[in-house]
Amino acid sequence: MDALRASPSPGSSRPSSPRMAPCEMPAPVGIEAVLDQLKIKAMKTGFEFNVMVVGQSGLGKSTMVNTLFKSKVWKSTLPGPGVPTPQTLQLHSVTHIIEEKGLKLKLTVTDTPGFGDQINNDKCWEPILGYINEQYERYLQEEILITRQRHIPDTRVHCCVYFVPPTGHCLRPLDIEFLQRLCRTVNVVPVIARADSLTIEEREAFRSRIQKDLKSHCIDVYPQKRFDEDANDRILNSKIRERIPFAVVGADQEHLVNGRCVLGRKTNWGIIEVENMAHCEFPLLRDLLIRSHLQDLKDITHNIHYENYRVVRLNESHQLPRGPGWVNLAPVNLASASAGPLTTPGPSKAHKWAQEEPKYEF
Numbered sequence: 001m002d003a004l005r006a007s008p009s010p011g012s013s014r015p016s017s018p019r020m021a022p023c024e025m026p027a028p029v030g031i032e033a034v035l036d037q038l039k040i041k042a043m044k045t046g047f048e049f050n051v052m053v054v055g056q057s058g059l060g061k062s063t064m065v066n067t068l069f070k071s072k073v074w075k076s077t078l079p080g081p082g083v084p085t086p087q088t089l090q091l092h093s094v095t096h097i098i099e100e101k102g103l104k105l106k107l108t109v110t111d112t113p114g115f116g117d118q119i120n121n122d123k124c125w126e127p128i129l130g131y132i133n134e135q136y137e138r139y140l141q142e143e144i145l146i147t148r149q150r151h152i153p154d155t156r157v158h159c160c161v162y163f164v165p166p167t168g169h170c171l172r173p174l175d176i177e178f179l180q181r182l183c184r185t186v187n188v189v190p191v192i193a194r195a196d197s198l199t200i201e202e203r204e205a206f207r208s209r210i211q212k213d214l215k216s217h218c219i220d221v222y223p224q225k226r227f228d229e230d231a232n233d234r235i236l237n238s239k240i241r242e243r244i245p246f247a248v249v250g251a252d253q254e255h256l257v258n259g260r261c262v263l264g265r266k267t268n269w270g271i272i273e274v275e276n277m278a279h280c281e282f283p284l285l286r287d288l289l290i291r292s293h294l295q296d297l298k299d300i301t302h303n304i305h306y307e308n309y310r311v312v313r314l315n316e317s318h319q320l321p322r323g324p325g326w327v328n329l330a331p332v333n334l335a336s337a338s339a340g341p342l343t344t345p346g347p348s349k350a351h352k353w354a355q356e357e358p359k360y361e362f
Helices: 004-005 033-045 060-068 126-143 175-183 200-216 231-243 282-292 294-316 347-356
Strands: 047-054 093-100 103-111 160-165 189-192 254-257 260-267 269-272
Touching: 033 189, 047 060, 047 126, 047 294, 060 103, 060 160, 060 282, 126 294, 160 175, 160 282, 175 189, 189 200, 189 282, 231 282, 254 347, 282 294
Parallel strands: 047 103, 047 160, 160 189
Antiparallel strands: 093 103, 254 260, 260 269
């Protein structure tokens, strides 16, 4: 009975359903074209990157910056024999447009001549921290305007390269005091300056002592362990953290070695090739700042350091100083806002809102 019920009768006029062709893969939507759009937009607008170099005079900061970007970004300003050493710390910034394969990078380098050069270096870090916070304040003032620019100029310091003198012992009290304050405000990458003055054994022992000092004094340098997003980031950043501080040598002159031009420093014992890992760790610093973590440095600056500054400013006062294009930062009831113009809330309501502002732990 089941067989008869399953098979159609010979006289039945009902046509049999044709065999369905196997489903073909649908045509791509074109999502991969988003990458091309981002690339075209990036080629048009370019990028901004702001670096600060901190260290005593004579550690090769200017040469290192020129070596990183293979251009005359900064001219050395070492005082001559008859020129007195500046009595106060001064900050100098210079901006260059660097173009490579059609991509433009607006690079701003801030130098800190006079840091640590005096006999009494008490609170010599205050102008540096003040400058960093000043850039956060400038960005905040532009961000809260009602009619703000489409692209806010970003002068915030994305990375601070701290040059440790090659003493071979450990971090100085000045380094510890400053780094404890600096790491809460900006991304800090410490390096051992003029590493060619140390042997390989001395360099490794010095690095080990510095790492112990950083850990014992709770100095969290970049890349911060708690900001690793996935397993790949943890693996890559763990390798970087094992080598920090990088032992670097800067040079902006080319020399002929075995028939090829290399960037290096010529000494009585030979030529130190800055891009040779057997000689120094400059390639690791360049890869960190430019090739692998440049965008991450900017993201952490905006999402962590700048947000921390913004929360502190909003908690200090429920209103920022009034000026052109001033905007009310206090929350407004949307139902009442549609009936009339925005009004400034009373002190009690604003104080309550400031207390309820979420805090970002860092």
